[in-house]
Amino acid sequence: MEISSAEFVVGAVGLNDMPGDGLPEVAFAGRSNVGKSSLINRLAKRRNLARTSSTPGKTQQLNYYRINGCLYLVDLPGYGFVHGGTDLRARLGSLTERYLTGRDTLQAVIQLIDARRGPTELDHVMVDWLRQSQISFLLVFTKVDKLSRGKEKQMLSAVESTGELAGTEYVTFSAVSGRGRVDVLKWIQQAVQQAGGTGH
Ligand SMILES: Nc1nc2c(ncn2[C@@H]2O[C@H](COP(=O)(O)OP(=O)(O)OP(=O)(O)O)[C@@H](O)[C@H]2O)c(=O)[nH]1
Ligand SMILES: [Mg+2]
Numbered sequence: 001m002e003i004s005s006a007e008f009v010v011g012a013v014g015l016n017d018m019p020g021d022g023l024p025e026v027a028f029a030g031r032s033n034v035g036k037s038s039l040i041n042r043l044a045k046r047r048n049l050a051r052t053s054s055t056p057g058k059t060q061q062l063n064y065y066r067i068n069g070c071l072y073l074v075d076l077p078g079y080g081f082v083h084g085g086t087d088l089r090a091r092l093g094s095l096t097e098r099y100l101t102g103r104d105t106l107q108a109v110i111q112l113i114d115a116r117r118g119p120t121e122l123d124h125v126m127v128d129w130l131r132q133s134q135i136s137f138l139l140v141f142t143k144v145d146k147l148s149r150g151k152e153k154q155m156l157s158a159v160e161s162t163g164e165l166a167g168t169e170y171v172t173f174s175a176v177s178g179r180g181r182v183d184v185l186k187w188i189q190q191a192v193q194q195a196g197g198t199g200h
């Protein structure tokens with residue numbers, strides 16, 4: 001899949017703001033500052049489609065981007081920074097939680113993890129929850145340009161060996177070099193096709 005058109009549609013602050021046209025949606029989840037907006041920009045080859053910031057917690061609404069007129073990429077608010085509390089629900093924010101549990105058109109989730117830190121406790125909670133909810137998901141390890149190949153291997157083999165995330169599909173990605181971009185796009189296309197859309 002190649003992205004030929006990408007446009008911002010709405011920054012949803014409530015369920016009623018979300019599009020009602022039934023197009024399939026792929027959502028981007030992960031802690032604040034992990035690189036969700038940067039990934040969307042890189043996929044679309046657009047520098048400023050999604051707003052990025054070095055200040056964590058910048059994206060506080062669900063930002064919808066229509067891709068090729070046939071699907072939405074949804075940039076979710078980052079978790080773990082602005083929202084306090086101990087449970088996932090509280091830390092995700094209630095709108096995101098309601099979106100993830102109740103949105104019929106949500107087809108798949110791209111779960112971002114900072115490659116330098118590896119998965120956090122909350123990342124594990126998210127993945128457990130995605131599995132339980134039977135939502136198809138892809139792990140994307142971001143900012144791999146900031147890691148030596150050796151450190152990267154170490155992190156990935158730790159992930160592979162520690163049970164919970166072993167065997168999970170993943171892509172290593174850099175918004176700086178574009179590494180992993182094609183693989184993420186392929187995965188999105190597949191996810192949308194399985195859902196009955198075309199991705200073209
Ligand atoms: N070196 C490097 N920096 C990155 C990469 N991806 C994102 N960044 C930087 O990390 C910071 C946060 O990126 P964003 O894309 O805004 O992160 P976000 O997940 O959308 O953050 P919130 O909207 O706050 O949840 C920015 O300064 C980006 O330039 C990457 O792959 N490599
Ligand atoms: Mg963002």
